[in-house]
Amino acid sequence: MVDARNAPVRQMDITRPAAARIYDAFLGGGHNFGVERDFVERVERVLPGIGASYRENRAFLRRAVEFLLASGVRQFLDLGSGIPTIGHLHEVARRRTRDFRVLYVDNEPLTVAHSRPLLADEPRAEILLADCRDPESVLRSPEARRMLDLREPVGVLMTSVLHFVPDADDPAGLVEAYRDAVVPGSHLVVSHVTGTSEPEAVQVLADCYAQTSDPLHPRETSWIDKLFGDFEVLPPGTTHLADWRPDPEHPVGAAGRYRVLHGGVARKST
Numbered sequence: 001m002v003d004a005r006n007a008p009v010r011q012m013d014i015t016r017p018a019a020a021r022i023y024d025a026f027l028g029g030g031h032n033f034g035v036e037r038d039f040v041e042r043v044e045r046v047l048p049g050i051g052a053s054y055r056e057n058r059a060f061l062r063r064a065v066e067f068l069l070a071s072g073v074r075q076f077l078d079l080g081s082g083i084p085t086i087g088h089l090h091e092v093a094r095r096r097t098r099d100f101r102v103l104y105v106d107n108e109p110l111t112v113a114h115s116r117p118l119l120a121d122e123p124r125a126e127i128l129l130a131d132c133r134d135p136e137s138v139l140r141s142p143e144a145r146r147m148l149d150l151r152e153p154v155g156v157l158m159t160s161v162l163h164f165v166p167d168a169d170d171p172a173g174l175v176e177a178y179r180d181a182v183v184p185g186s187h188l189v190v191s192h193v194t195g196t197s198e199p200e201a202v203q204v205l206a207d208c209y210a211q212t213s214d215p216l217h218p219r220e221t222s223w224i225d226k227l228f229g230d231f232e233v234l235p236p237g238t239t240h241l242a243d244w245r246p247d248p249e250h251p252v253g254a255a256g257r258y259r260v261l262h263g264g265v266a267r268k269s270t
C-alpha cells in the first residue's frame with residue numbers, strides 16, 4: 001500500500017491490536033475491535049487501574065492545547081494523532097475559537113479511514129496518512145500546505161507516539177527536524193511512556209504491547225527531556241502528566257495509580 005506521495009505506508013492488520021484502537025478502547029470510544037477490547041482486559045488484569053494513565057494522557061493533551069490557544073497559537077500539527085474523538089484537539093480548539101487549523105497525521109491506514117468521516121464536517125481539520133518518521137513528506141504534503149502556514153507559529157504535538165518509534169529510527173533526530181521546521185513562537189508538546197519511576201509496571205506494559213502492531217519503547221525521563229532541545233521548557237517543566245498544570249475543574253477521574261507518562265510543553269524563542 002502507498003500513501004498520497006507514493007511512499008510505502010504501514011500495512012493494515014486487524015488480527016493484532018493497534019495502538020490507536022487500544023487507546024480508543026481505554027478511553028471508552030467506539031472505534032475499536034474485539035482484539036483491542038480483549039487486549040485492554042488483559043492489560044487491566046495485570047496492571048489494574050492502568051486505564052487512568054490513558055485518560056491522563058488525553059487530559060494532558062487538552063490542557064496543553066488550551067494553554068497553546070491562550071498563548072495565541074492557532075495552527076496545530078498533531079503527529080501520531082490516533083482517532084480524533086473523545087476530546088481531541090479540534091474539539092478543544094473549537095470550544096475556544098473559530099480561528100484554528102489542525103493537521104492530524106497517523107500512519108495506520110484504518111485509523112485514518114475511521115477518522116476522515118469524523119472530520120468531514122470540520123473544514124478546519126484534516127488527517128493525513130503519513131509516517132511521522134518522514135518529516136519532509138509530512139511538511140511538504142499538499143495537506144500541510146493547505147492547513148499550515150509555516151511562516152507562523154505552529155503547535156507541534158507528539159503525544160504518546162514517540163514510544164512507538166524504535167531507537168534505530170532516531171526518534172530524537174526526527175523531533176529535531178520538526179523543531180527546526182517551525183518559527184519562533186511555535187510550541188512543542190510531548191508525552192512519552194517512561195519506566196523511570198515504575199520500571200516493573202512499565203516492563204509488564206511493554207511485554208503486553210510486544211504482541212501488538214505497535215511495540216512499546218519506554219525511555220528514561222532524562223532522555224525524554226532532551227527532546228525539547230533548545231526550546232524553552234515552560235512551567236512547571238517536564239513532569240508526570242497528571243502534575244502538568246492540573247485543572248481541578250476537570251478531574252480525570254480516579255487518580256492514576258501508575259506514574260508511567262512523562263512530558264511537557266516548550267516554546268521556540270529564537
Ligand SMILES: C[S@@+](CC[C@H](N)C(=O)[O-])C[C@H]1O[C@@H](n2cnc3c(N)ncnc32)[C@H](O)[C@@H]1O
Nearest residue numbers: 020023080081082106107108131132159160164
Ligand atoms: C496512543 S495513540 C496517541 C493518540 C494521540 N496522540 C493522543 O496522545 O491522544 C498513538 C498513535 O500513534 C500512531 N503512530 C505510531 N507510530 C507512528 C508513526 N511512525 N507515524 C505516525 N503515526 C504513528 C499510532 O497509529 C496511534 O494512532
